[in-house]
Amino acid sequence: MKEIKIFHDATKDVSAFADKIKAKQKKIVGTLCSYAPEELIYAAGFHPMRLFSSKSDIILAEQHLQTYCCSLVRGVLEDSLSGRLDFLDGTVFPHTCDSIQRLSDIWRMKGRYEFFADVVLPVKLNTQSAKIYMVDVLTKFKKDLEIAAGREITDTDLRESIKKFNLIRKNLSKIYALQSQKPGIIKGADLYTIVKGSMVMDRDEVADLLPAIAANIEKMDTPEQNGKRIVVSGSICDSPDIYTAIEAAGGVIVGDDLCTGQRWFEGQILEDEEPLTAIATRYMDRIICPAKHSSATARGENMISLAKKNKADGVVFMLLKFCDPHAFDYPYLKEFLEKENIKTLLIEMDDQQQNLGQLSTRFETFIHYI
Amino acid sequence: MPDKLSDKRKIKCAKKMRDIMTTYYLDAMTAEQNNKQVAWITSGGPVEPLVAMDIIPVYPENHGAMIGASKMGEDLCTKAEDMGYSSDLCSYARTDISCSVVKGGPIGGLPKPDMLICCNNICGTVLKWYEVQARFYKVPLFILDTPICHTRYSPEIAKYVRAQIDEYIVFLEKITKRNFDYEKMAQVGKLAYKSQMLWQKVLNTTARNPSPMSAFDAFFFLALIVTLRGTQIAVDFYKDLLEEMEQRIKDGISMVPNEKYRLLWDNLPIWYRLKWLSNKFSDHNACLVADTYTSAWCSAIKYTDENNFLDSIAEAYTRIYLNIGVDQMADQVLEMIKFYDINGLVMHSNRSCKPYSFGQMDIMKIVREKTNIPVLMIEADMVDPRNFSQSQVETRIDAFMEIIKQRNS
Ligand code: SF4
Numbered sequence: 166m167k168e169i170k171i172f173h174d175a176t177k178d179v180s181a182f183a184d185k186i187k188a189k190q191k192k193i194v195g196t197l198c199s200y201a202p203e204e205l206i207y208a209a210g211f212h213p214m215r216l217f218s219s220k221s222d223i224i225l226a227e228q229h230l231q232t233y234c235c236s237l238v239r240g241v242l243e244d245s246l247s248g249r250l251d252f253l254d255g256t257v258f259p260h261t262c263d264s265i266q267r268l269s270d271i272w273r274m275k276g277r278y279e280f281f282a283d284v285v286l287p288v289k290l291n292t293q294s295a296k297i298y299m300v301d302v303l304t305k306f307k308k309d310l311e312i313a314a315g316r317e318i319t320d321t322d323l324r325e326s327i328k329k330f331n332l333i334r335k336n337l338s339k340i341y342a343l344q345s346q347k348p349g350i351i352k353g354a355d356l357y358t359i360v361k362g363s364m365v366m367d368r369d370e371v372a373d374l375l376p377a378i379a380a381n382i383e384k385m386d387t388p389e390q391n392g393k394r395i396v397v398s399g400s401i402c403d404s405p406d407i408y409t410a411i412e413a414a415g416g417v418i419v420g421d422d423l424c425t426g427q428r429w430f431e432g433q434i435l436e437d438e439e440p441l442t443a444i445a446t447r448y449m450d451r452i453i454c455p456a457k458h459s460s461a462t463a464r465g466e467n468m469i470s471l472a473k474k475n476k477a478d479g480v481v482f483m484l485l486k487f488c489d490p491h492a493f494d495y496p497y498l499k500e501f502l503e504k505e506n507i508k509t510l511l512i513e514m515d516d517q518q519q520n521l522g523q524l525s526t527r528f529e530t531f532i533h534y535i
Numbered sequence: 536m537p538d539k540l541s542d543k544r545k546i547k548c549a550k551k552m553r554d555i556m557t558t559y560y561l562d563a564m565t566a567e568q569n570n571k572q573v574a575w576i577t578s579g580g581p582v583e584p585l586v587a588m589d590i591i592p593v594y595p596e597n598h599g600a601m602i603g604a605s606k607m608g609e610d611l612c613t614k615a616e617d618m619g620y621s622s623d624l625c626s627y628a629r630t631d632i633s634c635s636v637v638k639g640g641p642i643g644g645l646p647k648p649d650m651l652i653c654c655n656n657i658c659g660t661v662l663k664w665y666e667v668q669a670r671f672y673k674v675p676l677f678i679l680d681t682p683i684c685h686t687r688y689s690p691e692i693a694k695y696v697r698a699q700i701d702e703y704i705v706f707l708e709k710i711t712k713r714n715f716d717y718e719k720m721a722q723v724g725k726l727a728y729k730s731q732m733l734w735q736k737v738l739n740t741t742a743r744n745p746s747p748m749s750a751f752d753a754f755f756f757l758a759l760i761v762t763l764r765g766t767q768i769a770v771d772f773y774k775d776l777l778e779e780m781e782q783r784i785k786d787g788i789s790m791v792p793n794e795k796y797r798l799l800w801d802n803l804p805i806w807y808r809l810k811w812l813s814n815k816f817s818d819h820n821a822c823l824v825a826d827t828y829t830s831a832w833c834s835a836i837k838y839t840d841e842n843n844f845l846d847s848i849a850e851a852y853t854r855i856y857l858n859i860g861v862d863q864m865a866d867q868v869l870e871m872i873k874f875y876d877i878n879g880l881v882m883h884s885n886r887s888c889k890p891y892s893f894g895q896m897d898i899m900k901i902v903r904e905k906t907n908i909p910v911l912m913i914e915a916d917m918v919d920p921r922n923f924s925q926s927q928v929e930t931r932i933d934a935f936m937e938i939i940k941q942r943n944s
């Protein structure tokens with residue numbers, strides 16, 4: 166599909182893609198977490214770009230972060246220090262885990278880019294005072310962006326932005342739903358590329374392309390092959406090869422609980438409410454990330470309903486090594502799922518070193534066993 | 536001769552402290568029989584409202600330190616790993632989680648909590664850890680969310696945390712089915728303030744050359760300011776301790792016999808090697824006179840208003856050492872280097888504690904740029920000995936001390 170190819174090209178060489186954005190006189194603001202208020206960045210006239218590690222060897226970041234820090238955090242810092250992110254005009258750090266918290270400090274102290282903002286959202290997402298605080302933080306962030314942009318962000322700007330992101334989210338949800346209904350209709354690697362592309366590409370372009378992709382897929386017939394239905398869960402999964410390996414082992418991805426997946430795009434922002442409150446409401450209601458809190462069992466309940474809704478045969482946990490929030494949740498999520506007779510597999514990954522051969526064997530064994 | 540010397544150097548208050556802690560743990564263990572409620576609380580959490588409500592506070596982190604010191608860490612960590620918890624997680628959390636299940640450790644596990652109070656001013660780990668315990672014990676969990684102040688304590692943060700102090704009180708009223716006693720709170724607040732001031736003064740005595748005690752003693756005497764802050768017991772104890780320190784200064788009694796070099800320690804102690812480290816440094820005539828860890832329980836005291844305690848603790852609990860930006864942490868380290876007249880900085884790169892350890896390398900660089908003291912970084916873990924290589928650490932300490940000796944000759 167030619168639309169998907171555009172996503173592939175954009176994600177293959179992010180810096181070449183960034184140059185294209187720059188050519189349009191747009192400033193690029195990097196983000197590191199699915200709680201980064203992209204709608205605000207876009208409304209300010211900037212291009213929000215989710216940062217991923219280029220997975221290069223860690224050399225310069227060794228001087229700042231010990232080896233027991235997750236490869237995403239070390240990798241992104243390495244990219245920044247080595248100049249690979251020089252296309253950035255700024256960065257936004259929403260508060261997530263302890264590692265990102267300290268990355269933000271180190272990043273700010275390095276001061277490599279013009280614009281810098283911490284968006285310290287609440288950790289609790291289940292109280293009224295947390296919501297008020299969240300709106301306060303968003304209001305402050307809006308002001309910071311206005312100063313950086315040298316212009317006011319009007320309600321109209323914000324509403325248009327919210328509409329755009331809602332459209333993107335709606336279509337991503339639709340593509341996922343189609344995949345779950347007709348498993349295999351879209352390759353895992355394509356699915357991954359579409360989501361990743363939607364996080365880095367020009368959102369106007371994304372908003373144009375996604376409906377076409379969804380419409381095309383809808384017209385396609387259900388593929389013959391009947392793989393085992395797999396849901397993946399974890400922080401980020403930044404490797405299309407892993408999806409391919411799952412498919413080669415006889416699985417098919419029917420849903421995910423990833424920061425680079427459904428956790429990021431599920432849930433719409435109410436378009437007729439006051440914009441900042443509406444953005445906050447979505448964050449409060451959205452599928453929760455393990456670094457945030459709504460109840461002690463929220464993620465477990467969500468995992469069960471996700472697995473059931475997608476009739477999953479198994480759940481693959483893909484956790485980045487040294488990622489605390491996810492590692493703390495894993496035992497109980499596994500227990501919750503197994504109580505429902507849903508089998509699980511744990512894969513510990515490291516962005517810099519992936520042993521695909523070994524992974525494939527583990528996928529095969531698992532898929533055979535379920 | 537050496538024995539007599541060490542007797543003279545022994546801090547007399549240590550026994551009193553042990554007795555107090557024993558009584559405290561006995562009270563906690565028998566709380567149920569005595570119709571008292573128990574709250575588990577994070578080390579950086581506001582304990583004063585619990586004390587005011589006559590709820591017994593229990594600190595899993597203090598328990599973790601005991602587990603580490605009694606060298607039971609490895610076994611309990613392994614048990615947590617068998618339960619599916621990654622070996623890369625904080626070893627306080629790992630030991631506590633498995634201890635709850637197997638009732639192991641030096642005191643056979645902690646008393647069951649009636650409620651959990653989690654303040655994330657120290658890390659995000661406690662949030663996840665307390666969620667685990669909330670599921671295990673099926674008890675209510677209160678989270679005091681203190682947003683990190685990377686560069687400042689903003690009005691938004693102030694408002695949010697203050698609102699939560701009230702929510703905390705409502706939570707306690709609901710669980711105890713009693714009204715909150717604001718009068719008692721005011722008294723407890725004053726006592727907490729007093730004990731923190733005294734603790735600060737105790738720590739300040741080590742600015743004297745030679746130092747009457749070392750950071751290893753501070754690690755030990757810390758337990759009371761953590762667990763019994765807000766009680767008369769803590770105030771009385773630290774008064775005595777302060778007196779003893781002042782007497783030692785008068786009598787010229789130092790902790791390290793021939794103190795020549797004064798070192799600053801960063802990060803949590805390595806609980807299972809305290810003695811060894813202490814001897815190691817002392818053999819080099821070096822005393823760890825101060826540390827960034829034990830002072831965390833009084834570093835935010837400047838934000839506390841003893842006459843308006845509840846209003847002021849929002850700020851005091853939010854702006855503690857670990858909940859600020861790395862550059863501000865570096866400033867505090869620099870201040871300590873000056874105040875304590877430090878010849879070298881020893882940083883414990885602690886695999887367990889990411890918010891404490893990430894950023895350390897930047898602090899190291901800043902210290903090297905702004906002072907001319909050497910910095911040593913040793914990699915270990917506070918409770919899990921599997922990440923500690925004694926021979927390697929020994930070699931590095933020897934080399935580090937050589938540099939210090941050369942610079943100060
Ligand atoms: S992968 Fe985990 S540790 Fe790394 S940045 Fe994400 S949440 Fe933090």
Ligand code: SF4
Pocket residue numbers: 596625626627628657658659660661803887888889890891
């Ligand atoms: S040691 Fe560090 S990570 Fe563990 S509970 Fe304490 S502050 Fe949190």
